Amino acid sequence: MNVIGISAFFHESACCLLRDGRLVAAAEEERFSRLKHDPRLPAAAFRWCLRQGGIGIADVDCVAYYESPVKKVARQLWAGIPENAPSDLAWLDPGRPERAIREGLGYAGRLLTFEHHLSHAASAFFFSGLPEAAVLTVDGVGEWATTTYGRARGTSIEPFEEVEFPHSLGLLYSTLTAYLGFEVNDGEYKVMGLAPYGEPRYLDEMRRLVASGPAGQFRLDLQYFDFVRGRRMYSQALPRLFGEPPRRREEEITAFHRDVARSLQAVLEEILLEKVHYLHDRTGLADLCMAGGVALNVVANGRILREGPFARLFVQPAAGDSGGCLGAAALACVELTGRRPTTGTLRHVYLGPRWNAAEIAGLLAAAGIAAQDFRGRESALLEAVVDRLAAGQVVGWFHGAMELGPRALGARSLLADPRDSGMRDRLNRLVKKREAFRPFAPSVLASHAREHFALDHLSPFMVETCRVVSPLALPAVTHVDGSARPQTVEPADAPRFAALLESFRRRTGCPMLVNTSFNVRGEPIVCSPVDALCCMGVSGIDCLVLEDFLIERAMVPGNWAELLPAWRERAPSGFARQTSAISEDLYTFV
Ligand SMILES: [Fe+2]
Numbered sequence: 001m002n003v004i005g006i007s008a009f010f011h012e013s014a015c016c017l018l019r020d021g022r023l024v025a026a027a028e029e030e031r032f033s034r035l036k037h038d039p040r041l042p043a044a045a046f047r048w049c050l051r052q053g054g055i056g057i058a059d060v061d062c063v064a065y066y067e068s069p070v071k072k073v074a075r076q077l078w079a080g081i082p083e084n085a086p087s088d089l090a091w092l093d094p095g096r097p098e099r100a101i102r103e104g105l106g107y108a109g110r111l112l113t114f115e116h117h118l119s120h121a122a123s124a125f126f127f128s129g130l131p132e133a134a135v136l137t138v139d140g141v142g143e144w145a146t147t148t149y150g151r152a153r154g155t156s157i158e159p160f161e162e163v164e165f166p167h168s169l170g171l172l173y174s175t176l177t178a179y180l181g182f183e184v185n186d187g188e189y190k191v192m193g194l195a196p197y198g199e200p201r202y203l204d205e206m207r208r209l210v211a212s213g214p215a216g217q218f219r220l221d222l223q224y225f226d227f228v229r230g231r232r233m234y235s236q237a238l239p240r241l242f243g244e245p246p247r248r249r250e251e252e253i254t255a256f257h258r259d260v261a262r263s264l265q266a267v268l269e270e271i272l273l274e275k276v277h278y279l280h281d282r283t284g285l286a287d288l289c290m291a292g293g294v295a296l297n298v299v300a301n302g303r304i305l306r307e308g309p310f311a312r313l314f315v316q317p318a319a320g321d322s323g324g325c326l327g328a329a330a331l332a333c334v335e336l337t338g339r340r341p342t343t344g345t346l347r348h349v350y351l352g353p354r355w356n357a358a359e360i361a362g363l364l365a366a367a368g369i370a371a372q373d374f375r376g377r378e379s380a381l382l383e384a385v386v387d388r389l390a391a392g393q394v395v396g397w398f399h400g401a402m403e404l405g406p407r408a409l410g411a412r413s414l415l416a417d418p419r420d421s422g423m424r425d426r427l428n429r430l431v432k433k434r435e436a437f438r439p440f441a442p443s444v445l446a447s448h449a450r451e452h453f454a455l456d457h458l459s460p461f462m463v464e465t466c467r468v469v470s471p472l473a474l475p476a477v478t479h480v481d482g483s484a485r486p487q488t489v490e491p492a493d494a495p496r497f498a499a500l501l502e503s504f505r506r507r508t509g510c511p512m513l514v515n516t517s518f519n520v521r522g523e524p525i526v527c528s529p530v531d532a533l534c535c536m537g538v539s540g541i542d543c544l545v546l547e548d549f550l551i552e553r554a555m556v557p558g559n560w561a562e563l564l565p566a567w568r569e570r571a572p573s574g575f576a577r578q579t580s581a582i583s584e585d586l587y588t589f590v
Contacts, residue, residue, distance in 0.1 A: 001336065002059050004049060005329025007066040007119070007321050009097055011037045011185050014322035014404070015045035016351070017053045018329040021341035023127075025052035026351040026404045028322045031527035037185065038524075041104045048353055063107055064332035066324035067116035069094040071143035075165055079228050114331045116142025116324065117292070118157065120316075123327030124289035125152040126334075128314035129345030134283040135159075136276065139292035139321075140170035140185075147292075149216045149275075151283045155340045160282070161216045166228050168220070169268060170294050172210050175225055176264045178233040180257050181247030192299055193438040195265035196481035198258030205241050206267040216275055253437070269300045273308060280309040287312040291327070295319035295463075296406065298485050302465040317349050317461035318405035348460065348493040350411055352402030353527060357548045360529050364549060367533070369556060371549040378496065382503040384550055389417050390507055393542035394431055396518055398532045399496055402525075407462045408517035409487055410443060410497035412525050412532075414541065416476065416514040418442050423476040423514060430540025433521040439485070442477040444512035445501045446488040452512065453486050462487045476514050487515060 005016045008029075016026035025048065030036055032044035050056065073094040085091065101107055114122070120137040132153035139146060146168035150159035173191070174184045182190045209225075212218045222228070226235045239245050244256050276288065288310040295301065296319050305313045316323050333341035357375050364371050374381035388395055397413045408414075414431060416423050418440075428436055441462050449455050452470035459466075465483045468474060477484050491498040505511035517525045518532065520539050526532045529546050536544045536556060544551045 001061045001333070002053060002055055003329045003332045003336070004046065004060050004063045005066065005325035005327070005332070006042060006046070006063060006101065007324035007328065008041055009039055009100075010321055011039045012320055012322040013039050013042040013045075014318070014325045015042040015049050016325045016329055016404075017049040018333055018341055019053060021333050021337070021339065023326070023342060023346075023351060025049040026318075026326060026349075027353065027402065027527075028404070028524075030524040031352065031402060034524060034531070036522060036524050041100045043104055046105055052353070057105070057107055060107065060109055062110045062112055062332050062336060063101060063105075064325075064328035065097060065101065065111065065113040066119040066321070066328040068113055068143050069097045071115070075141070075144050079166075112328075112332045112335065114328045115145075117145045117148040117162065118159065118331065119324040119327035120291040120319075121148065121150055121152065121157050121159065121289070121327065122330045123318070123323045124291040124295075124314060124316040125157055126330040126341055127316060127326065127346040128287075128289045129342075130287050130289065130312070130314060132285060133287040133289045133314070134279045134285045134310070135289045136279055136295075137290070137292040138169055138272070138294035140174055141165045141168055146170060147216065147218075147275075149279050149282065151285060152289065155334045155338065163217055166220060166222060166225065167218060169210070169218070169271065170292070171225070171227055171233075172220060173264065173268060173294065173297075175227065175233040175238070176260065179238060179242075179246050180260060181249050181251055183249075184233060188293075189296075190435060190438060191261045192265060192297055193435075193479075194253065194258055194261040195299070196262070196479055196483070197437060198255065198260070198262030200263045200266045201259040202242065202263035203266060206263045208241065209238075210267065210271065212271050212274055216278055218271055218275075253435075265297075265299060268294075268297065269303050272300050272304060276304050276308045276310065286310065287314070289314045289316075291316040291319045291323060293320045298463055298465050299483070301463055302483070305464060306466075312457075313464070314345070315461070315463040317346070317407065317463060319463070320406065323405065349404040349409065350401040350494070351404045352411075354401040355529055355547065360546045360549055363529055364546075364551075369533070369551060371546070371551045371555060373549060375548045378499070378548075379503075381545070381548060381550065382496075382500050385415075385500060385545060386503045386507050388543055389415060389504060389513065392417060392420055392423070392426075394427060394540065396532055396536055396541045396544040397497075397500075398518065398526070398529065398544070398546045400494075402527055405461070406517075407441075407487070408515060408525055409461065410489060410494050410515065412518040412527070413443075413515045414518050415443075415500075417508075417510075418474045418477040418512055418514045419472060419508075419510055421473075421475040426540075427476075427514070427516065431520065432516060433539075437480075439479040440477055440514045440516050441485040441487065442474065442512040443487040443489050443497070443501065443515035445498060445505060446490045448505065448511035449486060449488045453484060455486065455488070458488045458490070459486060460488055460490070460493065472510055474512075477512070486512070
């Protein structure tokens with residue numbers, strides 16, 4: 001049975017294929033369209049899922065959609081028409097998502113919809129491998145719910161309480177993100193990264209914005225917020241409360257901004273910890289599954305695991321709305337077969353497109369790029385890469401199937417030496433072009449993780465922070481508060497990446513590398529070899545590994561930019577081009 005899951009039309013649309021309950025393919029649309037957080041119908045991701053599954057559209061038994069359009073529109077109508085809404089009001093038609101799926105994808109078969117937070121819950125529980133668990137979902141908003149509490153066992157997920165819009169921890173965080181001058185739905189990571197630089201001087205003010213209530217409830221004081229009508233996130237009362245005007249984008253970040261970020265993070269953690277205790281008391285269960293955008297707050301996750309009552313925590317790596325497609329597809333499997341989809345814990349998210357060495361050889365030949373060919377000589381390739389990493393170079397690492405979710409985990413990564421005290425600045429200056437305060441994460445051999453991090457379990461998805469306890473100085477991956485967000489890498493899940501880490505360890509004694517996503521600021525993570533070459537062209541990456549080929553910066557022709565259109569045409573799998581056939585009217589629905 002082939003079930004397609006779709007999440008779309010808010011931000012980060014994505015598509016996945018479950019075959020007989022097994023996850024075969026999953027990817028975000030932004031990787032194909034090259035539009036960051038692309039919210040449109042995931043037509044390219046859908047086509048790719050079919051291709052990966054070796055099926056046609058007639059072989060799809062069900063499309064599962066990740067939220068209820070009727071309930072969502074009801075909530076939008078309750079909130080009132082925002083001033084910046086399109087004038088035709090077609091966005092209030094609850095039939096649009098189904099029409100877009102049917103007409104945009106050409107799909108005429110069975111279509112099931114599931115509620116937004118149930119999709120989040122399923123995306124965590126059904127992929128956790130746990131026989132039973134408490135489930136917490138926390139995000140900005142789905143239909144009405146912004147937070148749900150539930151218990152799950154076998155094929156069943158039973159939410160027993162929810163917090164409804166406009167009372168939302170996700171929207172609280174996004175509102176302060178906007179006030180601090182960062183982009184909503186993108187800058188929340190930056191606020192989290194800024195927080196440890198500040199002091200929690202604004203806890204009283206923060207507790208006026210949000211107050212914990214009985215059971216699982218909490219309330220926002222709506223006089224400080226304006227997102228209900230969608231004009232902007234905060235009202236005039238919010239700057240008055242803090243005594244400072246909002247920060248404009250690119251304006252200097254001061255101690256005030258750092259202190260507000262720290263206070264926000266502290267209050268978020270305080271409420272989440274309290275509610276996690278409540279959930280544990282209600283369910284009596286040992287393990288916790290989490291999803292929803294707030295579950296991407298890795299600092300809070302670390303505290304929930306260390307200080308909370310649950311023995312184990314599984315966070316869906318694509319915890320934001322892109323991962324909703326996984327949950328919807330899993331729920332459809334249960335509904336149609338009566339069986340729980342998947343078995344075992346999700347061990348990796350290498351679920352996207354891959355390119356083989358022959359395809360890349362063809363591309364390089366077509367583009368006239370000289371590369372060192374290491375086909376059939378993996379250990380020589382790894383040694384050559386270690387030479388460069390040990391010499392302080394930044395290496396673009398493109399190998400295997402692309403990751404699902406916001407983190408690069410060794411398939412589309414930029415790698416560097418974590419012991420290099422200048423590496424954070426160098427990466428920021430030459431490649432990432434992002435705020436200097438944001439930390440980079442390490443990927444560490446799982447077998448050596450405990451020597452360097454206060455971790456007593458595997459953490460393959462970078463979903464939690466922990467203390468650095470390494471005998472090595474690791475300035476490039478240690479945050480100002482002495483924490484890091486490691487990925488533990490096992491040879492069984494990522495053989496070549498683990499072998500690279502092992503080669504680096506043998507050479508240097510350090511079993512880890514800086515691992516940051518392979519993209520420049522404002523761009524989605526690279527998907528295809530062409531994207532990787534383009535990224536190299538516009539950044540300061542020293543060398544690029546495309547599967548078995550090593551390309552030095554000097555090998556890329558000086559006129560690479562002029563060659564780009566030709567490269568794109570000759571790309572072995574130019575998925576992005578396929579989307580242009582879809583009518584814009586059907587394709588765009590935010
Ligand atoms: Fe969500």
